[in-house]
Amino acid sequence: MQVIDETTPGIKLRRTVRRRTRGRQRWSERLLGIASPLVLLVLWEIAARAGMVDARFFPAPSSIGHAMLTMAKSGELESNTWATLHRLLLGFVAGGLPGLVLGILMGVYRPIRLAIEPLIAATYPIPKSAILPLILLIFGLGESSKIVMVAIGAFYPIAINTTAGVREINSIYFDVGKNFGAGRWNTFRTIALPGALPFIMTGAKLGAGLALILIAIAEMMGAKKGLGYMIWSAWETFDVEQMYAGLFVIALIGFLITIVFDELERRIIPWKGTK
Amino acid sequence: MINANEIPVAGLAASAAFPARPPAKIRIDRLTKRHGTLTVLDGITAEIADGTFCCVVGPSGCGKTSLLRILANLDEPSSGSAEIVRTTRLPLNSVVFQGDSIFPWMTVWDNAAYGLRMRGAPHAHIKEVVGHFLDRTGLTRFANHYPRQLSGGMRQRVSIARAFANDAEVLLMDEPFSALDEQNKTILQEELLRIWEEHRKTVLFITHSVDEAVTLGDLIMVMTAQPGRIKTVIDVPLARPRNVLELRHDRDYGEIVYRIWGHLREEVAHPGQRRQDRT
Numbered sequence: 316m317q318v319i320d321e322t323t324p325g326i327k328l329r330r331t332v333r334r335r336t337r338g339r340q341r342w343s344e345r346l347l348g349i350a351s352p353l354v355l356l357v358l359w360e361i362a363a364r365a366g367m368v369d370a371r372f373f374p375a376p377s378s379i380g381h382a383m384l385t386m387a388k389s390g391e392l393e394s395n396t397w398a399t400l401h402r403l404l405l406g407f408v409a410g411g412l413p414g415l416v417l418g419i420l421m422g423v424y425r426p427i428r429l430a431i432e433p434l435i436a437a438t439y440p441i442p443k444s445a446i447l448p449l450i451l452l453i454f455g456l457g458e459s460s461k462i463v464m465v466a467i468g469a470f471y472p473i474a475i476n477t478t479a480g481v482r483e484i485n486s487i488y489f490d491v492g493k494n495f496g497a498g499r500w501n502t503f504r505t506i507a508l509p510g511a512l513p514f515i516m517t518g519a520k521l522g523a524g525l526a527l528i529l530i531a532i533a534e535m536m537g538a539k540k541g542l543g544y545m546i547w548s549a550w551e552t553f554d555v556e557q558m559y560a561g562l563f564v565i566a567l568i569g570f571l572i573t574i575v576f577d578e579l580e581r582r583i584i585p586w587k588g589t590k
Numbered sequence: 591m592i593n594a595n596e597i598p599v600a601g602l603a604a605s606a607a608f609p610a611r612p613p614a615k616i617r618i619d620r621l622t623k624r625h626g627t628l629t630v631l632d633g634i635t636a637e638i639a640d641g642t643f644c645c646v647v648g649p650s651g652c653g654k655t656s657l658l659r660i661l662a663n664l665d666e667p668s669s670g671s672a673e674i675v676r677t678t679r680l681p682l683n684s685v686v687f688q689g690d691s692i693f694p695w696m697t698v699w700d701n702a703a704y705g706l707r708m709r710g711a712p713h714a715h716i717k718e719v720v721g722h723f724l725d726r727t728g729l730t731r732f733a734n735h736y737p738r739q740l741s742g743g744m745r746q747r748v749s750i751a752r753a754f755a756n757d758a759e760v761l762l763m764d765e766p767f768s769a770l771d772e773q774n775k776t777i778l779q780e781e782l783l784r785i786w787e788e789h790r791k792t793v794l795f796i797t798h799s800v801d802e803a804v805t806l807g808d809l810i811m812v813m814t815a816q817p818g819r820i821k822t823v824i825d826v827p828l829a830r831p832r833n834v835l836e837l838r839h840d841r842d843y844g845e846i847v848y849r850i851w852g853h854l855r856e857e858v859a860h861p862g863q864r865r866q867d868r869t
Contacts, residue, residue, distance in 0.1 A: 354686045487687055487689070487690075488693060491687065491693070494662055494683070495684070495704050495705040495708050496681060496705065496708045497708045501708055504691070505696075509693070510693075512695070524861075585736065586694050586695050586736040586737070586738055
């Protein structure tokens with residue numbers, strides 16, 4: 316039995332001990348997160364070399380890495396990646412900004428919400444990939460059709476989440492704004508926008524994920540560049556290593572987007588931070 | 591004997607007893623507010639002189655908050671009127687809301703500066719005024735903190751600093767301390783009085799606590815519940831500046847508290863006639 320006495324240094328000691336174990340735990344947990352994909356890659360490599368899996372469908376990671384290196388050297392990987400990133404960025408802005416503005420307007424003004432919400436509810440469930448032929452018909456095979464697809468993907472989650480975010484804001488904050496003389500613009504700027512930011516960020520993350528899916532699909536249909544095109548042409552030439560290389564880069568982009576948005580969230584929503 | 595004068599409602603306007611009384615700052619005329627079939631405020635008439643710290647005390651559901659929201663222009667009266675008499679070009683009123691009302695997404699400084707910024711006050715002026723009121727509320731050290739990092743008492747101080755810094759003609763306070771523990775409440779009452787002494791602008795302070803009303807107010811409007819009416823108005827002639835702790839064993843203080851409790855007990859024991867009709 317241990318007697319706990321506020322005056323003994325024992326309390327302090329126990330605290331430091333606990334903190335140290337917690338730190339060690341966190342480190343080991345992080346290690347686990349890094350180790351598990353590495354272990355999987357190693358197993359895959361062994362299985363491919365030993366002929367346990369069909370190397371035509373599951374080429375060894377080392378040969379995929381080799382293919383990537385070759386493509387990187389020729390500049391093929393780089394130009395396709397940039398093409399995709401460029402479309403993603405333009406489309407995200409082109410769809411996200413209107414989504415944000417409309418979402419805030421719908422959150423603040425009831426008549427606008429009543430008018431627009433049915434339209435969104437009716438068009439949202441249409442699989443975005445199913446609209447691709449129509450988009451190709453309207454915007455042609457060039458850049459604009461790809462950017463429009465990304466924009467559609469980013470628009471819906473951002474508009475819907477922004478509306479929800481504004482409506483979640485406690486009405487007392489709007490009373491405060493009115494009482495302290497905030498006009499229409501200042502109500503948007505100082506209350507609706509920051510109050511809805513946590514929801515907006517969630518919408519932006521969802522939108523980015525959807526955008527990535529849609530750009531891959533859009534680039535497989537009638538594109539001359541991009542990761543989707545690269546994967547599709549690899550299928551046509553049965554270059555499985557190249558196909559995996561494309562998949563890997565797309566996965567990496569998705570992963571980096573998550574990191575960027577998490578960091579962005581931490582910076583623009585500092586009031587949600589520690590403590 | 592205590593000096594507290596009980597003025598019947600009808601006699602409130604007859605301020606002949608105080609010829610030197612300053613002009614009315616808040617005028618409430620036959621103010622009625624209904625929510626559907628429920629009459630929240632029923633024909634309230636009152637005048638509050640400039641520079642008065644007026645407390646409104648009454649049981650919950652007596653329409654205290656409705657009265658404040660109408661005065662703050664956040665609600666419309668059903669009939670009658672409630673107005674603040676404008677004498678300067680400053681904003682008419684600042685509200686200290688009940689519960690948490692400071693913006694979680696702004697630092698303490700930005701919250702306190704909100705009103706001044708919204709009306710485009712010069713930067714140097716904002717800096718001076720906000721700095722002053724953060725100092726007076728002991729928040730200077732926390733200027734860059736977010737509300738989430740503060741205790742409930744600290745957050746309510748921010749709300750008070752925000753209202754004072756806005757420099758409105760009238761301060762409207764809606765049970766600002768009701769969510770605080772007893773110690774914090776006492777400390778904040780003391781601080782509020784100290785800051786108020788600097789300018790002595792008209793205050794309408796809503797509370798359900800009789801002690802709080804007597805501690806802070808010059809004038810107490812006791813209200814009845816459902817429908818909300820002014821039962822009586824009581825003057826609190828306790829000397830200023832007041833010390834919240836010392837007041838506790840002041841004999842006059844005790845007498846006034848006791849007297850108000852008499853009115854309220856009556857109100858709780860024999861609720862309004864209409865209420866019985868409704869049930």
